Amino acid sequence: GQNIDQPTEMTATEGAIVQINCTYQTSGFNGLFWYQQHAGEAPTFLSYNVLDGLEEKGRFSSFLSRSKGYSYLLLKELQMKDSASYLCAVRDYGQNFVFGPGTRLSVLP
């Protein structure tokens, strides 16, 4: 079966660092993706990991451990505009994606 777990909600302060975890159990694995989705809007792509390790992209970094079925998204120097839902998604051996429930992040002043 397909199962992706993320915390439902997180709160952090402007300027801080926050780590959003994602664990997955899927029948196939061909990459892990993080998307950002503001309320009422479409998801936008943030990062992609297919090999173990850390991928850094400005204020955002994403880590993957395939043996543990685990990933995290790290957001540094938080800004108010980072308040959004963050979706973890796994691509299977085909070209389909399974999305997690999303983590709603609130950034407080």
Added chain:
Amino acid sequence: EADIYQTPRYLVIGTGKKITLECSQTMGHDKMYWYQQDPGMELHLIHYSYGVNSTEKGDLSSESTVSRIRTEHFPLTLESARPSHTSQYLCASMGLAGGLTYNEQFFGPGTRLTVL
């Protein structure tokens, strides 16, 4: 830059009506997808297509149908809308564009459907 369009953006319609949600992309992507998402909930795949004349049902059972007659166009049709169809419908595409393979999906702005 991703160019994927959905119309209408918002639709309020009565029970029993037939509706078609339009999705078009100008990137030449071969793969296209339809997702259903309720507010604050996860995305569920309802249909996908890997190319012209190829369509498959996704993980979430849906009473909708799709067609893929042209690469750039992937419309979704509900023959008889019901209140249970009230949701947001997101279209996405992925694949080759400009000689490059994109690993991520690009999403359209979505259609928010309300069936009374």
